[in-house]
Amino acid sequence: MIRLLCLVAVLLLAMAAPAAAHNVTAGADLRIAQTIAGAELTVVIKGTSRVPGPLRIGVVAYEPVTPLRIGLRVRSVEDGRTVTGTAEAAPRDPRYTQLTVTRTGPHELTLRAGDEVAVIPFRVLVERGSAGDFLIYGGLFLAGTLLVGGVLTGGLARRGTAMLLAGGAAAGVTVAAMVVVFEQALPAPPPDGAAPTAATPVGGRPFAQGKVATVPDRPAEGEEFTLRLDLVDGSTGRPVDDLAVHHEAIAHVVVTSEDGRYFRHVHPLRTAPGRLEVRLRADRPGRYFAHAEVERQDSGGQLLTGAFTVHPAGDPAGESIQAAAAAPRLRPAAPVAGRPATIELDAPGDVRPWLGMTGHLLVRSQDGAFMGHVHEMGTPGSPLRFTFSFPEPGRYLAWAQYATADRIVTAPFTVDVAAAGSAR
Amino acid sequence: MKRLAVVAVLVAAAVALFVAGRNAAAEPLRTSTTGTRYAATVLIEEPVTGRVSMEVVVDSGDADTVAVSAVMPEMGHSTPEITAREQRPGRFLAEGELFSMSGVWDVSLRLDGPAGEEQLIVKALISDR
Numbered sequence: 018m019i020r021l022l023c024l025v026a027v028l029l030l031a032m033a034a035p036a037a038a039h040n041v042t043a044g045a046d047l048r049i050a051q052t053i054a055g056a057e058l059t060v061v062i063k064g065t066s067r068v069p070g071p072l073r074i075g076v077v078a079y080e081p082v083t084p085l086r087i088g089l090r091v092r093s094v095e096d097g098r099t100v101t102g103t104a105e106a107a108p109r110d111p112r113y114t115q116l117t118v119t120r121t122g123p124h125e126l127t128l129r130a131g132d133e134v135a136v137i138p139f140r141v142l143v144e145r146g147s148a149g150d151f152l153i154y155g156g157l158f159l160a161g162t163l164l165v166g167g168v169l170t171g172g173l174a175r176r177g178t179a180m181l182l183a184g185g186a187a188a189g190v191t192v193a194a195m196v197v198v199f200e201q202a203l204p205a206p207p208p209d210g211a212a213p214t215a216a217t218p219v220g221g222r223p224f225a226q227g228k229v230a231t232v233p234d235r236p237a238e239g240e241e242f243t244l245r246l247d248l249v250d251g252s253t254g255r256p257v258d259d260l261a262v263h264h265e266a267i268a269h270v271v272v273t274s275e276d277g278r279y280f281r282h283v284h285p286l287r288t289a290p291g292r293l294e295v296r297l298r299a300d301r302p303g304r305y306f307a308h309a310e311v312e313r314q315d316s317g318g319q320l321l322t323g324a325f326t327v328h329p330a331g332d333p334a335g336e337s338i339q340a341a342a343a344a345p346r347l348r349p350a351a352p353v354a355g356r357p358a359t360i361e362l363d364a365p366g367d368v369r370p371w372l373g374m375t376g377h378l379l380v381r382s383q384d385g386a387f388m389g390h391v392h393e394m395g396t397p398g399s400p401l402r403f404t405f406s407f408p409e410p411g412r413y414l415a416w417a418q419y420a421t422a423d424r425i426v427t428a429p430f431t432v433d434v435a436a437a438g439s440a441r
Numbered sequence: 442m443k444r445l446a447v448v449a450v451l452v453a454a455a456v457a458l459f460v461a462g463r464n465a466a467a468e469p470l471r472t473s474t475t476g477t478r479y480a481a482t483v484l485i486e487e488p489v490t491g492r493v494s495m496e497v498v499v500d501s502g503d504a505d506t507v508a509v510s511a512v513m514p515e516m517g518h519s520t521p522e523i524t525a526r527e528q529r530p531g532r533f534l535a536e537g538e539l540f541s542m543s544g545v546w547d548v549s550l551r552l553d554g555p556a557g558e559e560q561l562i563v564k565a566l567i568s569d570r
Contacts, residue, residue, distance in 0.1 A: 092475075095472070095473045096475065097475030097501075212564055213545050214545060214566075215515070215543065215544040215545050215566065219544070220515075221515075222514055222515055222517065223516075223517035250514075251517070252517025253512050253517055253518070253519040255512055313514075314514075
């Protein structure tokens, strides 16, 4: 019997729907990094516990941390009702702008800064009262009432009635106890406003194909251009508009020059279904790589790549400001392909989490064919520590990134990886 | 004592049925969506696999034509577009095979009219027939 109950519990757990992306519920903030108007920001949407209710939106500035005004517009996709406001980006503890949402379900948040616009789809969810709670309290209330009745009728020596009432009380207690024990295993009712989910999710979605383009298609050095990523579902040909928020962004795009002297880790704006755009300025002509990390809902992550060329301008831009190369400590000192290597970097004491992590390490092979994104795994207060197994021997270009109180620090360096067996 | 146990078991069974039965059975689907040009409500009396009748009520905007197609994002299935017949002004009926298997589908409505074309998408949970 116990085995059967365990099996039922396991099955119920296995059938529980996976967490969908872009959901805003009370207690679970939605954090989305955006590169907009030349600034690296994280938009925070705080959930509401009721509708109509308050939806609070704040903007955290990472770089630059100067005040920036962001226009906000929240629209219910179901009834089209729209509310607007503005938010001021702040480096820490932003002042939350309170907007009112009147219903649950799909919504769109439009962000506007300068002449740039992003539309972020999300769902407002409100937890429903659980049937389990109703049964627990209902069962106990019934038991209590009937026990009092049972004692009274027992005192009056009506045996049959007393037994009946006592039986009812026992049933009430049984129900309450059963629900208390098995409530964890029972599927919670979906919150109000949740997207429908299948009883047996398939798990995993088709691959997304990405096309990298620039607008204009021949960007010149020093000139601002738009890097555009169009995503198409490989099975249906439709735009991919179901990107999940992973590590606080719908896409992490790393743009590097072939020689590695130019590096940007940006978070493009969703400007239309399946279209992501970010404005950039490259200070030197040459070939550039774009590596985009995306993750479709209910799927794993994938890396999309592209390349573009920046053409020389008639009026050459000034010398690019090159960040001083960092001096990381490597363990082993000569990393070996296929084996874990640990990279340690000293960081100032005021490092604050960015994209949900203390630090990020982007690793690219020299030819741009390989890109890795490693997260910091050290203990707070100690040097930043990254562990990564470089897949092949050769020289890798690496950039460690972390946020301090007033900026995002990027520390470039190179790592030479030896072939296994070559080390003596 | 026996009677007591029987009552307890019966009540517990009824409760279990109540909890388990809440999510069963395909309910009629009714969902609304608004875009910049049009707003529409989709009604499917029986959201099941195979042949379905789908009513599209254009709540705002003057749509001349409505075409319906579907995509199952989890599986990468997509189905051909069905042109909906306008039964009454603003009420369109699409009939045909839209959903080849049970699961969550994106129903896409392509509305066209003097204001221009717009594609709206709603989610639909489809059960086995």
